[in-house]
Amino acid sequence: MSISENVKRYLDRIAEGNCFGEPVTLVAATKTRTPQEINEAIAAGITDIGENKVQEFRDKFDLVRGGRRHFIGHLQTNKIKYLIGKTDLIQSLDREELLTELAARSVRAGVTTDVLIEVNIGSELSKSGYPLREAFAAYERAQSTAGLRVRGFMAMLPLSEDAALLGGLADDMRALFERAVAQDENIRYLSMGMSGDWELCLGHGANMIRLGTALFGERTYS
Numbered sequence: 597m598s599i600s601e602n603v604k605r606y607l608d609r610i611a612e613g614n615c616f617g618e619p620v621t622l623v624a625a626t627k628t629r630t631p632q633e634i635n636e637a638i639a640a641g642i643t644d645i646g647e648n649k650v651q652e653f654r655d656k657f658d659l660v661r662g663g664r665r666h667f668i669g670h671l672q673t674n675k676i677k678y679l680i681g682k683t684d685l686i687q688s689l690d691r692e693e694l695l696t697e698l699a700a701r702s703v704r705a706g707v708t709t710d711v712l713i714e715v716n717i718g719s720e721l722s723k724s725g726y727p728l729r730e731a732f733a734a735y736e737r738a739q740s741t742a743g744l745r746v747r748g749f750m751a752m753l754p755l756s757e758d759a760a761l762l763g764g765l766a767d768d769m770r771a772l773f774e775r776a777v778a779q780d781e782n783i784r785y786l787s788m789g790m791s792g793d794w795e796l797c798l799g800h801g802a803n804m805i806r807l808g809t810a811l812f813g814e815r816t817y818s
């Protein structure tokens with residue numbers, strides 16, 4: 597199937613919303629994809645695109661036409677400067693050093709940077725993000741820091757066949773999200789779900805999913 601057929605099929609599949617009937621935003625995860633492929637996805641209806649390397653974000657920035665721009669990868673503090681003022685949402689606010697630096701640079705540039713707090717929900721050594729027990733405090737800290745506006749939370753579930761385990765972790769994320777929603781109208785997004793687990797995530801209250809392989813096919817890294 598072509599990229600545009602995939603896009604239409606997935607937009608169709610998420611059209612009825614998540615398990616609470618809330619609208620779902622589909623973010624195309626575009627790492628390794630060419631501007632041409634990304635533009636094909638946008639022409640087919642993709643509204644939001646996410647890169648996870650600063651270099652790729654910069655290289656493709658002017659060649660991609662339209663689309664809200666997300667950054668979804670691990671962000672080194674020495675590369676923040678390349679993103680300031682160019683993102684619609686940085687989904688990977690994963691540590692204090694980044695919180696402080698991103699806020700300071702945003703203030704200096706006179707912009708407010710929209711972010712999601714990334715949570716290492718599976719407590720995996722290979723993944724970044726705040727531990728669940730620290731995530732709410734991190735959100736409150738970021739929200740009260742000039743230069744940042746928190747819009748919600750992001751997580752990547754562990755690779756597992758155990759649907760009960762994954763569902764439990766996804767429920768923990770939804771509970772965190774709802775605790776913040778209850779006190780803060782800026783909170784809108786629970787970004788959780790990739791090509792392998794998006795259905796499970798929508799069944800547990802995610803309202804933003806990030807699909808790469810499902811839309812573009814298998815990645816080859818050169």
Ligand SMILES: *Cc1c(COP(=O)(O)O)cnc(C)c1O
Nearest residue numbers: 625648668790791806807808809
């Ligand atoms: C690559 C990537 C995705 C999409 O992964 P697929 O399994 O290809 O859908 C989602 N989120 C992040 C942060 C990614 O880096």
